Amino acid sequence: MPSAMERPTVTTSSGDSFTYDRIGRGTVQIESCTLSIIGGIQPSRIAPIVRGAMTGATNDGLIQRLQLSVWPDDNPNWKWVDRHPNGAAREAYDKVFSDLRSMDLGSTENPAVMRFAPGAQEVFRDWMSGVQVEARGSGISSVLESHILKMPKTIASLALLFELIDGGRFEVGDVSTLRALEWYEYLRSHANRLYAAGETMAEDGAKLILDRRQQLPDQFTVRAVHQRKWAGLADRDAVISAIDTLVETNHCREIEMPDTGGRPTVA
Incomplete structure (x- = not known):
């Protein structure tokens, strides 16, 4: 944790080295191995994972690392949309990736480094102090606490990305930092939904x-x-979570079935 006089460093290099073997390619050494996951998932599949983390049955830290998770509202309305794609928006979108790809990121030994501008540092520090207090407050589950305490790295990364997308190459400025902090409010509200789903579903x-x-x-x-x-019970894990709730609330009890030579069965 940096002291009050220090400014945390945001770098474009992260991840540990990793070695793996492929039959066709031999041994491959990855100096900086990172993983990004993007996609959607049904509520009935994610809820048992959340519940397992909250009860401690399967709390491996995975769910807390899905920092950009969102749980949108159900949309009861449907509207047919038939229009030409926005060509200018597509070109601007592609340019962001091409510009970032052409950046000089330095090397593993000497990576490109960008620091918060003085004003942005003050804002980030004040925000992070509030996050630390909130995470240690009463009424927050240990899983949600862990999720919140991982947020500073996420917000710093978003601020860096916003700065790079806007063309900044020297320091992370006020505008990018404030934009990232607005994202925190959005992501925090969806984190509440995510963890509540483990119980409600x-x-x-x-x-x-x-x-x-x-x-x-x-x-x-x-x-x-x-x-x-x-x-809501089409997924096996969702069924297990529901039955666990019934057992915990004494609506039913587990009975070991007689051994028939196969896997033990619980009724």
Whole structure:
């Protein structure tokens, strides 16, 4: 953690070295190995992962690293859109990537370095102090605390990217930093939704099982519920989370089935 007089450094190089073997290519050494993930996922698949992290069953730190996760509102309306692509916007978009690709990033031993401008440093420091206090406050789960404490690196990275996209090459200025801090407010609100989903979706699934209990045998398994393909319970992990909630709230209890020579079965 830098002292009050220090300015944290934002670099364009990150990641550890990694060695892997391929049959066709032999041993490959990657000096700076990084991974970026982009895409969408169904709520029923992400919710069990969130719940596992919150209960400690599968808290491997993955979910807290999905720092740019968003949980959009459901859109009940649909509208047909038929228009020509915005050519100027596409060219500007492509230019951002081509400009960044042509940048001189230095080397692993001597990477390109950009620091916060003095004004931007003050703003970032004040914001980061608030984040540290918030993360250590009461009423926040340990998983959300971990997520929040990873935010400073994310916001510093966004500020750097905004500066580079706007053509800056020497320091991260006020405008880029303020823009990144506005993104924090947006991302923080969606983090609340993400972690709340781990609880609400498991509870919704548990309530659905209770409502349709008569459609299941007296002793039922995860597989029996999964095969029903009920809304929100089409994924096996979602079913497990829902049943765990029922067990925790004493609505049902686990029974070990007699050993039949195969995998142990719990009903």
